[in-house]
Amino acid sequence: MQRFLGKTILITGGAGGMGASHLRGYLAEGANVVIGDIRDDRGRALVAEAGDRAHYVHLDVTSAADWQNAVTETENRFGPISVLVNNAGILSRSAPIEQSDPENFRHVVDVNLTGPYLGIRAAVPSLRRAGGGVIINIASTSANVGTALIAAYVSSKWALRGLTRSAAMELGRDDIRVNSIHPGVVNTPLITEPLHPGAQPVSDYYSPDAFAIKRLAEPQDITRLLLFLSSDEASFVTGSEFVADGGMLLGPALAAGQTQNQS
Numbered sequence: 358m359q360r361f362l363g364k365t366i367l368i369t370g371g372a373g374g375m376g377a378s379h380l381r382g383y384l385a386e387g388a389n390v391v392i393g394d395i396r397d398d399r400g401r402a403l404v405a406e407a408g409d410r411a412h413y414v415h416l417d418v419t420s421a422a423d424w425q426n427a428v429t430e431t432e433n434r435f436g437p438i439s440v441l442v443n444n445a446g447i448l449s450r451s452a453p454i455e456q457s458d459p460e461n462f463r464h465v466v467d468v469n470l471t472g473p474y475l476g477i478r479a480a481v482p483s484l485r486r487a488g489g490g491v492i493i494n495i496a497s498t499s500a501n502v503g504t505a506l507i508a509a510y511v512s513s514k515w516a517l518r519g520l521t522r523s524a525a526m527e528l529g530r531d532d533i534r535v536n537s538i539h540p541g542v543v544n545t546p547l548i549t550e551p552l553h554p555g556a557q558p559v560s561d562y563y564s565p566d567a568f569a570i571k572r573l574a575e576p577q578d579i580t581r582l583l584l585f586l587s588s589d590e591a592s593f594v595t596g597s598e599f600v601a602d603g604g605m606l607l608g609p610a611l612a613a614g615q616t617q618n619q620s
């Protein structure tokens with residue numbers, strides 16, 4: 358399929374585990390893709406491997422000036438933006454609220470919530486110039502439940518739902534759809550690598566044994582949903598939230614082979 362032939366896509370956090378998969382997914386369907394990140398070496402290496410329809414820009418999503426520059430550079434390179442993917446995100450340092458660092462809380466909110474806010478603010482004029490488009494905010498199943506020890510992350514992702522809905526209300530008349538994706542546990546460095554020396558990777562806390570679909574998600578599982586939602590196939594979908602978690606939020610699944618008659 359070539360659902361994005363000639364369209365311009367901007368993805369934040371594009372040098373990360375899911376960002377790299379999203380880059381490849383859009384390129385395979387004919388798009389021109391700009392990835393923004395703060396990891397310049399990794400970002401540049403990814404686009405060098407991807408070819409002429411991929412471009413890297415340094416974009417710290419907490420900086421309004423970086424956003425302005427990223428939108429201008431994207432337009433100059435490929436034309437107005439049709440799809441903005443607010444994918445950049447960080448975890449909070451693991452600690453109970455009373456022992457947590459307020460600076461860390463502020464930083465997590467800055468990246469995970471203020472970042473997408475600044476992004477929408479900066480990119481909307483470009484989406485209008487494109488004649489309409491799509492904004493996808495990458496939230497998390499942490500935006501659907503509470504989770505001990507990572508209150509900053511959870512709070513920022515819950516708030517992203519409010520931003521998504523408000524933006525959808527404001528932008529529908531301009532043919533700009535805004536939705537959020539809520540991945541469960543995805544096999545990327547965010548959860549497989551320790552956040553700081555001595556910390557346990559998040560993946561250690563989540564056994565897929567209890568999920569209805571008994572495995573972690575791979576980035577491509579989320580990319581496929583993203584491509585659908587940002588394509589014309591989802592033309593009447595806005596202000597909505599899409600969980601992709603293998604059934605994690607459903608509650609503990611039955612053990613293999615167990616039936617209702619067995620206790």
Ligand SMILES: NC(=O)c1ccc[n+]([C@@H]2O[C@H](COP(=O)([O-])OP(=O)(O)OC[C@H]3O[C@@H](n4cnc5c(N)ncnc54)[C@H](O)[C@@H]3O)[C@@H](O)[C@H]2O)c1
Nearest residue numbers: 370372373374375417418444445446497540542543545547
């Ligand atoms: N991996 C999971 O299990 C999981 C689950 C639910 C939601 N998510 C969300 O998915 C998104 C992508 O996560 P991932 O798993 O690919 O993580 P990742 O750590 O592999 O990638 C995140 C990327 O964001 C970049 N980034 C961090 N701060 C930034 C900033 N200030 N400006 C620009 N870029 C910045 C990082 O450099 C990195 O390349 C995040 O929003 C995350 O919260 C991940």
